[in-house]
Amino acid sequence: MESRQMIIQSVMQVLKSKVDQETLDIVQDALTIELNRYEVQERTTELSVVDNSAVGMLRRYIATKRIEGKAESTLKRYWEQNLQLIQFLGKDLNKITTDDLRLFMACRRQQNKVSNRTLDGMRRCYRSFFTWLTTEGLIEKNPCIALNQIKCRKQIKKPYTAVELELLRKSCENIRDLALVEFLYSSGCRVSEISRLDISDINMETGECCVIGKGNKERIVYLTDIALLYLKRYLEKRKDSSVALFAGKGTPRLKKGGIETLLKRIGNVAGVENVHPHRFRRTLATNLLDRGMSIQDVAVILGHADLKTTQIYCFINQSNVKNAYRKYAA
Incomplete structure (x- = not known):
C-alpha cells in the first residue's frame, strides 16, 4: 500500500470512534488533497551506505581530524593537498604506490615550480592521510612509509632589531x-x-x-x-x-x-x-x-x-x- 494511503487510514482509524461520518469524510478528503502535494516515504532504520570512494574516505578523514581538534586552516590544507593527489592519480587508494606519490610531486615541482619546502609540506599531508587509512584498515599498505623527508635549505629568519x-x-x-x-x-x-x-x-x-x-x-x-x-x-x-x-x-x-x-x-x-x-x-x-x-x-x-x-x-x-x-x- 502507498505511504500516503497508509497515513490516511491510520488517521481515520484513530478518529473513527471520536467523530461522526460526515466529519470523517471531510478529514479524509482534506488529507488526500494535502498529502498529494508531498513525496511521502516511510522512514527506514537501515544503516546508511558508507561512501568508500577515494573522496568519500578523504571526507571521513577530515571529519575525524576535526573531532580531534585540528585547526580549520590545517584541515583546509589537508583537504586541498590530498584532493589534488586523488584527482591527479585517479586510482583506488589501495592501489596508490610510493612511485605514484613521487610522480605527482615531481610533476608539481616541474610544472608549478614549487620549492622543496612546499613539497615537504605536501608529503606531510599525504603521510597524515595514508597513515589514518592504514590505521583504520581501509588500505593494506601505507605508500608514505618509503617517502623520505625532503631536505630544505635552512632559511635564517631574522627577528626585528x-x-x-x-x-x-x-x-x-x-x-x-x-x-x-x-x-x-x-x-x-x-x-x-x-x-x-x-x-x-x-x-x-x-x-x-x-x-x-x-x-x-x-x-x-x-x-x-x-x-x-x-x-x-x-x-x-x-x-x-x-x-x-x-x-x-x-x-x-x-x-x-x-x-x-x-x-x-x-x-x-x-x-x-x-x-x-x-x-x-x-x-x-x-x-x-x-x-x-x-x-x-x-x-x-x-x-x-x-x-x-x-x-x-x-x-x-x-x-x-x-x-x-x-x-x-x-
Missing part, C-alpha cells in the same frame, strides 16, 4: 595600532590567536591573557607594563560595543587579514622590510633566550609541544655564541 621595533612604534597612526604592535611583541601570540581574543580574556590587574592555541590548547601569555598601558588607553577610547579585544574600522573584530594589512602599512611608513605578525613572535622568543630564559619556558609561552619547533623560531646571535665560546673554552 631594537631599532626596527622602535621605528614601528613611532609609525603607528593611532593608539589602537600602537597597542596592537606592543601586544604582538610582548605576548608572542599567533595572529590567529589575537584575532579571536575578547576583552574578557585579559586580566588587566596581572597582565595575563588566556589564549586558545593550536589544537584548542589553552595557555597563559603575559604582557609587559608598556603593552598593558597602551592596551588600557586604547580600550578607554573605544566607543563601540564589540567584545573583541581589537576592533576594526566598521567591523566588530580585527581579523587575521586585517592585522596583516595593517602591519604592512606600518612597515612601509617605518621603512622596515618584511613586517608581518609572526616576526614579532620570533623576536620575543629570540630576546627571551638571549636574556637567559630557558628554552623550555620559552616553548611554554609560545605554545610549542616540541622544543625543536622553538629552536627553529629563535635566531642565534653569533656574537653571543662567540662570547660564550671565549668564556668556556679558555
